[in-house]
Amino acid sequence: MARSDRPVAAVDIGGTKIIAAVFDGNGAMLSRIYCLTLAHEGPARVIKRLNQTIDRAIEKAGLQRSRVAGIGVAAAAIIDINRGLVTEAPNLPRWRNVPLPALISGEFNLPVYLLNDASAAALGEHRYGAGRGLNNLIYITVSTGIGGGIIIDGELYNGTDGCAAEIGHMVIMVDGPACNCGRRGCLESLASGTAIGRMAKERLAYGETSIMRALAGNVIEDVTSVTVARAARKGDMLALDVIRTAAGYLGIGLANLVNILNPQMIIIGGGVSSMGAMLLGPARKAIKAHAFKLPASTVRIVRPALGMDAGLSGAAEYARRKGRIAA
Ligand SMILES: [Zn+2]
Incomplete structure (x- = not known):
């Protein structure tokens, strides 16, 4: 099975909620977990909670981490796609040049692809909506x-x-x-x-x-x-x-x-x-x-057409496409 056909995880981080999901190779959602962002606690604790949420979504999908091809991350933020940074985020206090993909990748040992949440929703609506x-x-x-x-x-x-x-x-x-x-x-x-x-x-x-x-x-x-x-x-x-x-x-x-x-x-x-x-x-x-x-x-x-989960679907699709290019 090609790398891109394996399941991918996606996470959408906003000022209020963190939602993580796992999708199979055809884009069907296998699991979905959410928790509150509690953004006032600052980046370190939010990222810890974000990693736990991804972990729980993978577990709920009945998968080992090693089965997942990559993780797409949609963030309500201004991102630097080349350096893999959340440069600023009006609804995430104290996030300045946070290397979010590296901090997730270090935990899961998987490739992580970061994009803006509305861009993720655009991709989701384009691919599935x-x-x-x-x-x-x-x-x-x-x-x-x-x-x-x-x-x-x-x-x-x-x-x-x-x-x-x-x-x-x-x-x-x-x-x-x-x-x-x-x-x-x-x-x-x-x-x-x-x-x-x-x-x-x-x-x-x-x-x-x-x-x-x-x-x-x-x-x-x-x-x-x-x-x-x-x-x-x-x-x-x-x-x-x-x-x-x-x-x-x-x-x-x-x-x-x-x-x-x-x-x-x-x-x-x-x-x-x-x-x-x-x-x-x-x-x-x-x-x-x-x-x-x-x-x-x-x-x-x-x-x-997709409602609330357009960003998640899009982040997963982004990880799939980027993984395909990298493969
Ligand atoms: Zn403005």
């Missing part, structure tokens, strides 16, 4: 933040350092709201779940009428994008307007991508994308308004 069989697609996750992954000619595009597709940090508004990355006016600061919650709170604080106030128990500070979505589904005008505004910014970001990359499909995932047509309708409109006619009419804007 909504983008199967396409050549060019963009995956965007809109949740607390905004991340992205790009497939060009059927392959994941990592860029020179592995930092490509930071779609959330494309600057949409010069001197706009502060962003989690330390800069201003990024798409993430205007169209993420966090941004939607912030805009709603600002407008409520100005005294605008809305059922959001009651939904949050009259505590404006407790309003989140979930409150906004609930109110919007009940027809609340302010909530609908906030979503329309955020979707407009999202659409401008997408229009830029459509003009630059001319993709066949843009897959919009993440918790905020469950707003569905409320978000995607105005975003589609903005693409039409801001992108050239031909690429704007070609691109299909869709929801993901």
